[in-house]
Amino acid sequence: MNAALVLWSWCLRTSAKWPVLQTLAPFVPVVALWWAVAAWGPFPPAFFPSPMDVVRAFGSLVYRGILPEYLGDSIARLAAGAAVGMALGIPLGLLIGLSRRAYTALWPILLFFQAIGDIAWLPILIIWFGFGMTTMTVIIVYTVLFPVVLNTVLGVRSVRVELYRAAQSLGATPARVLTEVVIPGALPNVITGLRNGLGYGWRALIAAEMIVGTSGIGFLMFDARRAGSVVEIVLGMIVLGILWYIVDAWVLAPIERATGRRWGLVTQ
Amino acid sequence: MGAGNRLAGALTFVMPLAALVLIWAVVVPAFQVRPQIFPSVAAVIGAGLAGLRDGSLLTHAATSLARVAIGTVLAVLVAVPLGILMGISRGLSAFLTPLLRFFSVLAGIAWIPIATLWFGYGFGAIVFVIFNAVFFVVVYNTLLGVSTIPMPLRHAAASLGAGRRAMLSDVLLPGALPNIVTGIRTGLGFAWRGLIAAEMIATNVGLGYMLFVARDFYQTEVIVLGMIVIGALWLSIDRLLLAPLERATIERWGLVRA
Helix, strand or coil: CHEEEEEEEHHHEEEEEEHHHHHCHHHHHHHHHHHHHHHCCCCCCCCCHHHHHHHHHHHHHHHCCCCHHHHHHHHHHHHHHHHHHHHHHHHHHHHHHHHHHHHHHHHHHHHHHHHHHHHHHHHHHHHHHHHCCHHHCCCCHHHHHHHHHHHHHHHHHHHHHHHHHHHHHHHCCHHHHHHHHHHHHHHHHHHHHHHHHHHHHHHHHHHHHHHHCCHHHHHHHHHHHHHHHHHHHHHHHHHHHHHHHHHHHHHHHHHHHHHHHCCCCCCC | HHHHHHHHHHHHHHHHHHHHHHHHHHHHHCCCCCCCCCCCCHHHHHHHHHHHHHHHHHHHHHHHHHHHHHHHHHHHHHHHHHHHHHHHHHHHHHHHHHHHHHHHHCCCHHHHHHHHHCCCCCCCHHHHHHHHHHHHHHHHHHHHHHHHHCCHHHHHHCCCCCHHHHHHHHHHHHHHHHHHHCCCCCCCHHHHHHHHHHHHHHHHCCCCHHHHHHCCCCCHHHHHHHHHHHHHHHHHCCCCCHHHHHHHHHHCCCCCCC
16 A cells, blocks of 8 residues: 555656656556456457557558558648638638628528538538549538637627727727737637637548548558458557647647637636 | 517528528529539428438438437446546546547547447447547546536535535536536537448448438439438537537536636
């Protein structure tokens, strides 16, 4: 008992020193448990591979150049989709948020199309564009677009009227109101929208790659499923998880926090 | 809000959608769009009526809804107690947070390949995918909810003699409820998309399957019908069931942060 407590306090102290360790530490018992169950062997190894098998598969896929290439493909698709989605979504959101008429006309349509959801578009997109890059790009742009637009609208509408009036009565032109009141005021929401959109887009990409794919992590997993190779499926899942964890926890969340601190309106 | 106001609100919501349908009804014949590319309004209505008459549309929709309901209920039943247990101890919850974040990233779709291997194509695999989509998000949010309950509240309850059970039912559960409901809403959003994807891959009944099979025969009217049904179903679940529930929970139990 005492030894366990000493160990625990040691864990806490080291993890406080290096935050990365704090992130990694919880995975140690999980992997250990996984290893133990695989070694104990209630499931056949073909169904339930051990961590070593997955590491070995990782080595071989990297060595053959498949994993880096697929990973690059997936990331490039997501980045391209996200960039286009933002380029369309932020101006559209500003427009809808600022104009009452555009809001009444477009808000229900936005909600409805968001509700259809990315993946339901797959069949008809395949008919229109065939199995390929265009279909996947459209899906990701679609997925990223809606959360960005909806959150930008929310952000613009949450800017308090007094702030507009103050800027206007101090003689700000509409352009300056836009760049110095509306956009900074909406920025925290825009970033939140982007973060949600990328989260949905990432999942949509995986699904699209499974169904239409010719390359990418989703395709790797689905191809492995066809070949009955659980090792590669598990590897794909781990790569997906790690990648998104890095993007979300180390890139998007800090940006969101920083924007919130810098421009966030303190609400009562 | 009076009944007249609500009616006006519903009208302003429906009007733009009606206008969209009108544009669709004009554009398709005007440009003579081939039915393999995009169907006419009449064809979609025809497909809807045919689906209603032979009952296939209802079967697909009911199956999809039943899968979501079963997966979600199972996930919530397991996730909420687990999340509260984890949340009681600060150290444990800080320790487990990265793990939960990792798995909630994998939520839903990424489980499809392995689920179909473990459970075969069909009901089991799909419910498993939905369970996963909801489970991790709800556990994470419950944990978050419990850990945001101010310590003084818990101390106050304890010093007033609250036992374990009273603490659970009067402090922890109500305090975490707003976060739990938000978690359920987010998780269901992922689950609904995951469901459609899983049904395209792994089954022979359900809305996703209906869409994907129609693609093989270039029946765009069935695809568009399916998309409208999917959109309308999710919109009504989200706006008429989940959003009011979330709002009511936050109003009733939400902690007002200064």
